[in-house]
Amino acid sequence: EILQVGSLVGRTFNASLISEVISGTTAADIAELCESLTERGLLSESPDRPFTYTFAHSLIQETVASEISTSRRMRTHAAIASYLDQRYGTDAPDRFPQIANHYLESEPLLGPDKVLEFVAKAAEHAFSIQAYKYIVELSERGIEIAKESSHNLLGDLLALRARAGNTMGPWPYSNQIRWDWQAEAFEHFITTKEDAKAVGVALLAGSIGGARGT
Numbered sequence: 001e002i003l004q005v006g007s008l009v010g011r012t013f014n015a016s017l018i019s020e021v022i023s024g025t026t027a028a029d030i031a032e033l034c035e036s037l038t039e040r041g042l043l044s045e046s047p048d049r050p051f052t053y054t055f056a057h058s059l060i061q062e063t064v065a066s067e068i069s070t071s072r073r074m075r076t077h078a079a080i081a082s083y084l085d086q087r088y089g090t091d092a093p094d095r096f097p098q099i100a101n102h103y104l105e106s107e108p109l110l111g112p113d114k115v116l117e118f119v120a121k122a123a124e125h126a127f128s129i130q131a132y133k134y135i136v137e138l139s140e141r142g143i144e145i146a147k148e149s150s151h152n153l154l155g156d157l158l159a160l161r162a163r164a165g166n167t168m169g170p171w172p173y174s175n176q177i178r179w180d181w182q183a184e185a186f187e188h189f190i191t192t193k194e195d196a197k198a199v200g201v202a203l204l205a206g207s208i209g210g211a212r213g214t
Contacts, residue, residue: 005080100119
């Protein structure tokens with residue numbers, strides 16, 4: 001069970017997190033069991049990060065993860081997301097992508113609210129590291145969920161994608177595609193009567209319009 005939960009956390013995981021997901025255990029319990037797994041060559045212990053373990057090979061992680069049922073996978077992702085949210089969800093922006101990923105994986109179980117909250121947070125934070133393609137890809141996953149659920153964060157996600165497309169230039173997305181993103185965001189805000197946001201998107205569309213020669 002430790003390996004299963006750890007495989008969904010990532011290549012490296014902390015015993016404290018695992019103990020929060022597996023009921024009735026403590027970090028010390030998990031660490032003791034991980035020592036046995038380390039002796040068997042399945043894990044290695046971090047020399048400078050207490051209670052932190054890494055799968056000895058990515059193939060081990062992938063194989064363990066592939067054997068987890070869909071329902072258990074979703075429940076585990078939900079538990080991981082909840083723990084990370086409570087611990088890092090307000091003041092650790094570098095954790096937002098990780099939290100968003102676990103919420104995305106458990107969205108059918110938890111619903112859209114937390115998923116879209118952290119998709120938006122992670123995308124907004126990604127501007128600070130200029131990860132524009134990531135913003136587009138993440139926003140589009142959020143947009144799909146928001147459209148299906150008629151969620152009130154749809155406009156914000158459309159705007160995030162539009163901003164990223166405008167900032168990243170014509171590669172890897174054409175000017176036409178980026179123009180369409182601006183238009184969709186603009187039309188959404190016009191429909192919802194959010195005039196200030198519509199004006200902000202229109203200014204982005206103007207810069208792309210210049211690149212299109214319009």
